[in-house]
Amino acid sequence: MNKVSSAIAIAAIAVAAxxxxxxxxxxxxxxxxxxxxxxxxxxxxxxxDVGNNALDDNGGLDAALLDDAKxxxxxxxxxxxxxxxxxxxxxxxxVAAAAANSTVAExxxxxxxxxxxxxxxxxxxxQMGAAFADTATRLAAxxxxxxxxxxxDLISGMDQVCESxxxxxxxxxxxxxxxxxxxx
Numbered sequence: 001m002n003k004v005s006s007a008i009a010i011a012a013i014a015v016a017a018x019x020x021x022x023x024x025x026x027x028x029x030x031x032x033x034x035x036x037x038x039x040x041x042x043x044x045x046x047x048x049d050v051g052n053n054a055l056d057d058n059g060g061l062d063a064a065l066l067d068d069a070k071x072x073x074x075x076x077x078x079x080x081x082x083x084x085x086x087x088x089x090x091x092x093x094x095v096a097a098a099a100a101n102s103t104v105a106e107x108x109x110x111x112x113x114x115x116x117x118x119x120x121x122x123x124x125x126x127q128m129g130a131a132f133a134d135t136a137t138r139l140a141a142x143x144x145x146x147x148x149x150x151x152x153d154l155i156s157g158m159d160q161v162c163e164s165x166x167x168x169x170x171x172x173x174x175x176x177x178x179x180x181x182x183x184x
Contacts, residue, residue, distance in 0.1 A: 028092075029091065029092070029093040029094050029095045030087055030088055030091040030093070030094050030095070031094075031095050031097065031098055031101075032088070032094055032095070032096055032097070032114075032118065032125075032169075033096060033097035033098075033101055033102075033111065033114075034097070034098060034101060035084050035087065035088065037101075039080060039081075039083070039084040040081060040084050042077075042080075043077040043078070043080040043081050043084075044077070044081065044158065044162075046073055046077045047073070047074050047077045047078065047081075047139075047155060047158075048155070050066070050070045050073050050074050051074070051151075051152065051155045053065070054066050054070065060148065060149065060152045061148040061149070061151055061152035061155070062148065063146060063148035066146070066148065071143050071144070071146055072143075074139065074140075074143035074151060074155075075139075075140045075143035075144045076140075078136045078137070078139040078140035078143060079136070079140050081132065081133075081136035081139075081158075082132075082133045082136035082137045082140060083133075084129075084132070084133075085129045085130065085131075085132035085133030085134075085135075085136055086129070086130075086133045087129070088125060088126065088128070088129025088130075088132070088133075089126050089127075089129035089130035089133055090126075090129075091126065091129070093122070094115075094118050094122060094125060095115070096111045096112075096114040096115040096118055097111040097114070097115075109170055109171065114169055114170055117168070117169045117170070117172060118169055121168070121169075124168060125165070125168075125169060128161070128164065128165040128168065131161055132158075132161050132162075132165070135154060135157060135158060135161050136158070138150075138154055139151060139154040139155065139158070142154060163178075
């Protein structure tokens with residue numbers, strides 16, 4: 001084998017190995033509970049902390065109570081929410097929770113039951129992840145534009161986005177009750 005053929009063979013092996021590594025990394029399931037605990041919850045809490053302390057008399061965001069640092073906090077944390085939503089939307093597969101993080105309190109749904117709900121509708125979870133990412137992306141843009149009305153509406157709307165996913169995958173037995181209450 002000559003030097004050129006050897007170099008081509010080595011390059012082909014390297015490309016094949018890199019491709020296999022990328023496929024393996026892409027195939028890693030998204031741990032939904034860890035994503036919520038480590039990414040979504042802290043970011044949403046930071047956004048609510050800013051928003052709840054900057055409400056006007058009508059319950060909307062008061063731009064006068066938001067300085068540049070507070071706007072940046074909302075925007076940066078909305079970016080984190082968008083990244084988490086995108087990871088869910090683009091996941092190849094899901095695990096409700098890692099074995100070491102599957103303990104629940106008495107009366108709470110088991111992670112095995114959540115896994116069954118996810119397995120029954122993984123595309124639905126992906127769609128909800130995409131909707132979550134979209135809402136968060138729009139919130140980040142509104143915060144960067146210092147648009148209090150839009151940011152306030154989106155912060156309030158995040159509750160509905162979160163609740164719809166929880167009702168589908170965590171508490172589907174309560175979904176009908178919530179829908180009936182909303183219809184009244």
